[in-house]
Amino acid sequence: MTTTLAPPVQQATPAEPEDLTALARRHGLSVSGARPSLRVYVRQLWSRRDFIAAFATARLTAQFSQARLGQVWQVATPLLNAAVYYLIFGVLMNAKSGVPDYVPFLMTGIFVWTFTANTAQAGTRAISGNLGLVRALHFPRASLPISLAVQQLQQLLFSLAALVVMLACFGEFPTWSWLLAIPALFCQALFSTGVALALARVAARTPDISQLMPFVLRTWMYASGAMWSIQNLASSGRFPEAVVLALQCNPAAVYIDLMRFALIESYTRAQLPPHVWGLAVGWAVLAFAGGFIWFWKAEETYGRG
Numbered sequence: 001m002t003t004t005l006a007p008p009v010q011q012a013t014p015a016e017p018e019d020l021t022a023l024a025r026r027h028g029l030s031v032s033g034a035r036p037s038l039r040v041y042v043r044q045l046w047s048r049r050d051f052i053a054a055f056a057t058a059r060l061t062a063q064f065s066q067a068r069l070g071q072v073w074q075v076a077t078p079l080l081n082a083a084v085y086y087l088i089f090g091v092l093m094n095a096k097s098g099v100p101d102y103v104p105f106l107m108t109g110i111f112v113w114t115f116t117a118n119t120a121q122a123g124t125r126a127i128s129g130n131l132g133l134v135r136a137l138h139f140p141r142a143s144l145p146i147s148l149a150v151q152q153l154q155q156l157l158f159s160l161a162a163l164v165v166m167l168a169c170f171g172e173f174p175t176w177s178w179l180l181a182i183p184a185l186f187c188q189a190l191f192s193t194g195v196a197l198a199l200a201r202v203a204a205r206t207p208d209i210s211q212l213m214p215f216v217l218r219t220w221m222y223a224s225g226a227m228w229s230i231q232n233l234a235s236s237g238r239f240p241e242a243v244v245l246a247l248q249c250n251p252a253a254v255y256i257d258l259m260r261f262a263l264i265e266s267y268t269r270a271q272l273p274p275h276v277w278g279l280a281v282g283w284a285v286l287a288f289a290g291g292f293i294w295f296w297k298a299e300e301t302y303g304r305g
Contacts, residue, residue, distance in 0.1 A: 035299040045140045052143050056150035063151075074155050075162040082110045089227040099229050100266040104170050109226035111163050112259045115156040116192045116252050117217045122148040123196030124203040124210040127302050134303035141302045142295055145200040149193040156185075167263060177262050184258035187284040191251055194287030197295040204302055224252035231271045248273035251283040 036044065063074075086106055089095040096102035126145035127134060134141060164174075203209045230253060234244040247253060258280060260267040273279065 035296070038293070038296060041140055041142075041296055041299070045142055045146075048139060048143055051139070052147040052150060055143070055147040056154060059148070060151045060154050074158045078111050078114050078159050079107075079162065079166070081114070082107045085110060085227045095228040098232050101170065101172070101264055104167050104172050104264050105229075105260060105267065106227060107163060107166055108260050108263055109224075109256045111156070111159050112188070112256045113221055113224060113226040113252060114159070115152055116188065116195070116255070117221065118155070119149050119152040119192035120195050120199055120217060121210070121213055122152060123199035124213055126196065126200040127204040128207050128210070131303055141299055142197060142292065145196040145295070146193060149189070149196050152192070153189050163263075172264055175265070177265075180262035181259055184255060184262060184280065187258075187280040188255040190284035190288040191255070192287075194284075194289070194291030197291035198287075201295045201298050204298070220250075220252060223247060224250055224256060226252075226256060229271075230257075245273075249279060251279075251287070254279045254283065 035041075086103065090102055090106065096106075099105055123145045126148055127141065130144055134144075167173075199209065199213075225247065230244070230247050233239060233247070254273070254276060257272050257276060261269070261272055
């Protein structure tokens with residue numbers, strides 16, 4: 001008797017799973033928090049312009065809410081700084097020698113420098129200081145450093161009102177040249193916003209940068225001619241021409257020079273570095289475009305880790 005073995009039953013092989021990426025795309029899914037294209041990102045940012053303005057105004061209002069003098073400190077702080085620097089540089093170090101109208105010269109430099117310094121310092125806290133907001137809501141992260149730059153610009157406008165009064169006390173009254181302050185401030189605002197965007201990305205990964213910034217900013221201030229005349233240094237012949245040129249092309253010094261040229265009658269064109277408006281526009285475009293694109297490239301990393 002022979003036994004015939006039945007052929008082995010072939011088990012059906014399971015179908016290979018569909019590629020998850022293709023499956024997600026087929027059903028209209030996308031990566032959460034993925035970086036949009038630059039064009040889409042700019043469009044998203046523009047659609048949130050009301051939030052940027054409201055956030056800046058709210059922070060400005062709350063900044064001195066616990067102080068008894070409140071918003072007066074927005075004006076008092078740069079005035080007190082100017083008084084201290086006048087004592088140190090104008091009196092003790094005799095930096096006012098050879099500088100006509102030294103008090104308006106000094107006050108304008110301090111007010112303009114304070115805007116750039118405060119904007120840069122605020123940029124280092126744009127992401128790390130708002131982690132709860134960054135992790136809870138989806139929005140273009142560039143809104144935060146830009147809103148902080150707008151806040152500092154609003155504060156500068158308050159301070160400029162006091163500066164105008166102080167200039168009038170020293171015989172500097174409005175003339176047609178004061179209109180040049182508008183494009184100068186616009187260029188400075190673009191430059192400072194770009195710096196804030198770049199520092200926001202750096203500080204998001206390395207929060208310790210905010211502790212280093214006061215030393216960097218203090219050095220930058222001394223090199224920007226806020227309290228002393230770069231033109232007098234150039235005419236003294238004590239430093240190589242390359243050093244003098246680097247000081248004159250320093251972006252903070254460029255914007256300070258332009259504001260002095262606009263507001264102070266004795267500050268003439270001869271005291272401006274060559275191609276000063278080209279430098280002002282060039283620094284503004286380079287800093288803003290470069291800082292914005294560099295910040296955008298790390299959009300999906302903010303608030304993670």
